Amino acid sequence: MNEKTDDIILAFESSADETSAAVVKNGNTILSNVVATQIASHQRFGGIVPEVASRHHLEWINRVTEEALTKAGINDPERQLSAVAATYGPGLVGSLLVGLMAGKTFAMVHHLPFIAVNHLAGHISAANFVKATVYPALAIMVSGGHTELLWMEKENTFQIIGTTLDDAAGEAFDKVGRILGLKYPAGKEIQEMAGHGKAVIKFPIAHTEDDFDFSFSGLKSSVLNYVHHHEQVSEEFNRNDVAASFQKAVVEAITEKSRLAIEKFQPKQLLLGGGVAANLALRTAFENLSKEYKIELTEAPIKLSGDNAAMIGAAAYLNYKQRLFAPLDLNVDPSLNFARM
Ligand SMILES: Nc1ncnc2c1ncn2[C@@H]1O[C@H](COP(=O)(O)OP(=O)(O)OP(=O)(O)O)[C@@H](O)[C@H]1O
Numbered sequence: 001m002n003e004k005t006d007d008i009i010l011a012f013e014s015s016a017d018e019t020s021a022a023v024v025k026n027g028n029t030i031l032s033n034v035v036a037t038q039i040a041s042h043q044r045f046g047g048i049v050p051e052v053a054s055r056h057h058l059e060w061i062n063r064v065t066e067e068a069l070t071k072a073g074i075n076d077p078e079r080q081l082s083a084v085a086a087t088y089g090p091g092l093v094g095s096l097l098v099g100l101m102a103g104k105t106f107a108m109v110h111h112l113p114f115i116a117v118n119h120l121a122g123h124i125s126a127a128n129f130v131k132a133t134v135y136p137a138l139a140i141m142v143s144g145g146h147t148e149l150l151w152m153e154k155e156n157t158f159q160i161i162g163t164t165l166d167d168a169a170g171e172a173f174d175k176v177g178r179i180l181g182l183k184y185p186a187g188k189e190i191q192e193m194a195g196h197g198k199a200v201i202k203f204p205i206a207h208t209e210d211d212f213d214f215s216f217s218g219l220k221s222s223v224l225n226y227v228h229h230h231e232q233v234s235e236e237f238n239r240n241d242v243a244a245s246f247q248k249a250v251v252e253a254i255t256e257k258s259r260l261a262i263e264k265f266q267p268k269q270l271l272l273g274g275g276v277a278a279n280l281a282l283r284t285a286f287e288n289l290s291k292e293y294k295i296e297l298t299e300a301p302i303k304l305s306g307d308n309a310a311m312i313g314a315a316a317y318l319n320y321k322q323r324l325f326a327p328l329d330l331n332v333d334p335s336l337n338f339a340r341m
């Protein structure tokens with residue numbers, strides 16, 4: 001039984017289409033991490049339907065909370081827990097509200113401090129389950145809604161060095177998936193198709209003027225043009241080659257911008273997080289970059305790359321150490337982001 005020699009946090013995540021509750025010890029040990037996914041409900045629409053998502057969260061939030069507490073052996077929250085945390089942005093307003101309300105209510109009822117977590121800090125903190133970070137660090141945050149190079153001068157500080165000017169990397173995977181007739185979300189399936197294909201098609205990699213920013217919409221358009229052209233003239237094409245060529249272009253764009261950032265900022269550590277961090281080609285490219293520059297790389301475990309509350313618990317612990325608690329009248333912030341450097 002914990003006598004608060006350990007700091008145990010109950011965390012909630014509901015920013016998009018995963019309803020999740022987790023119990024995390026000392027920011028680096030998962031006692032439970034329950035994730036209810038709604039992907040099947042959104043697949044026929046080819047993306048997340050916000051109203052459907054919030055209804056699902058409402059249906060699932062109590063069940064995932066109970067399961068997370070039971071699995072972690074928490075039967076006396078006030079005595080066993082140190083704090084309660086929830087994602088307050090960025091994400092869909094109706095979805096965020098469910099997890100935030102659950103977190104604030106649980107904190108209030110059990111007289112526990114409440115911690116508000118930035119979802120993107122959560123994705124990066126998934127790496128803390130592997131090992132502690134050395135600073136300054138360069139974090140590469142690649143997800144369904146964001147693609148950011150972040151400078152972390154010290155723990156729990158994030159400055160945007162570069163970001164996407166249009167689509168996020170995961171969004172590009174999902175849009176190309178739709179062009180290829182795949183189900184949403186398509187990242188994993190494109191990776192599998194790429195494994196059976198050859199990257200022989202030259203899709204352009206955007207070179208934005210600002211050194212560290214990304215652009216993926218031109219790449220998506222050229223995949224669309226390639227596929228439409230071949231369909232219109234009834235010419236056979238290899239869909240696996242399209243997947244492999246597209247994936248290679250995305251991986252190159254992300255690694256090349258990261259290389260520039262490494263050379264300019266000289267980080268002591270690289271962190272890779274976000275849903276797209278599950279991509280094996282991207283992981284291999286970063287493992288090579290890490291060897292080349294002799295900078296240690298910590299990747300979010302594949303199982304914790306997508307949305308889950310354990311990563312929110314890991315990020316919350318960094319706030320907990322600094323006693324950064326949030327008031328219970330805090331509202332969601334759907335477009336929350338970090339500041340530019
Ligand atoms: N193996 C993979 N290769 C490439 N992309 C992947 C892979 N696995 C998942 N993805 C992509 O990751 C994205 C989901 O990531 P995540 O859950 O972090 O996004 P999100 O939470 O919707 O967005 P954000 O975190 O920006 O709010 C989807 O676009 C999905 O296609």
Ligand SMILES: [Mg+2]
Nearest residue numbers: 143144306307
């Ligand atoms: Mg996410």
